[in-house]
Amino acid sequence: MAKTKPGKKDVDSYTIKGTHKVVRPGDCVMMRPSDSDKPPYVARVENLEADHRNNVKVRVRWYYRPEESLGGRRQFHGVKELFLSDHYDTQSAHTIEGKCVVHTFKNYTKLDNVGTEDYFCRFEYKAATGGFTPDRVAVYCKCEMPYNPDDLMVQCEGCKDWFHPNCMGMSIEDAKKLDQFLCSDCSSDDDAKRPSNSLSVSPSSEVKFSLVAKVWSRSAENGDW
Numbered sequence: 001m002a003k004t005k006p007g008k009k010d011v012d013s014y015t016i017k018g019t020h021k022v023v024r025p026g027d028c029v030m031m032r033p034s035d036s037d038k039p040p041y042v043a044r045v046e047n048l049e050a051d052h053r054n055n056v057k058v059r060v061r062w063y064y065r066p067e068e069s070l071g072g073r074r075q076f077h078g079v080k081e082l083f084l085s086d087h088y089d090t091q092s093a094h095t096i097e098g099k100c101v102v103h104t105f106k107n108y109t110k111l112d113n114v115g116t117e118d119y120f121c122r123f124e125y126k127a128a129t130g131g132f133t134p135d136r137v138a139v140y141c142k143c144e145m146p147y148n149p150d151d152l153m154v155q156c157e158g159c160k161d162w163f164h165p166n167c168m169g170m171s172i173e174d175a176k177k178l179d180q181f182l183c184s185d186c187s188s189d190d191d192a193k194r195p196s197n198s199l200s201v202s203p204s205s206e207v208k209f210s211l212v213a214k215v216w217s218r219s220a221e222n223g224d225w
Contacts, residue, residue, distance in 0.1 A: 011048045014056050014093045021099050028102045032095045040097050042082055042119060056093035063102065063121065070130030076148040080118060083125035109149050142167045158186030
């Protein structure tokens with residue numbers, strides 16, 4: 001347990017003002033930004049402490065949105081994607097607006113419905129250097145980009161790789177009508193297997209991720225997102 005300053009004590013929980021929601025260390029929360037036009041900040045609660053007047057302070061570890069990172073937002077970043085940073089801070093507990101859930105990438109792709117309180121994280125981020133961990137992830141399609149869970153992809157029946165319909169000259173509507181799909185490389189290898197139609201699904205499982213041998217790497221120094 002973290003050391004407390006004189007006159008302060010660690011507390012086990014805090015009830016968000018005006019609600020019955022209880023926040024404890026380890027929970028993820030949405031915090032009120034100083035600019036009301038911005039979305040709430042997201043943080044993981046590390047510690048709670050109260051002074052002799054029962055004013056509660058919360059020590060948090062911030063999540064960054066892609067646009068707040070050194071490289072900025074890229075096309076493969078999901079709408080609800082966050083990076084767990086090494087940036088810690090202490091705030092008044094009154095700035096907590098609500099609780100949220102930051103899922104692992106794998107669990108997020110399995111959600112039937114994504115609520116306003118649902119986010120996901122697949123990278124840790126060093127705020128000072130712009131570095132990411134891991135710095136290599138699987139890439140897909142002709143564009144060789146990491147998977148964005150917001151984008152529909154189709155799987156080739158031949159090579160088992162995943163492709164964006166627009167990268168293959170198809171519309172989303174056309175892709176949804178297909179029963180089978182072969183990428184241009186596989187269909188040229190065996191014209192007899194040329195598809196008439198591709199049932200489209202996305203690479204959400206760990207097994208399907210492992211089928212991809214290619215990797216994508218990022219240089220923090222060059223900002224090569």
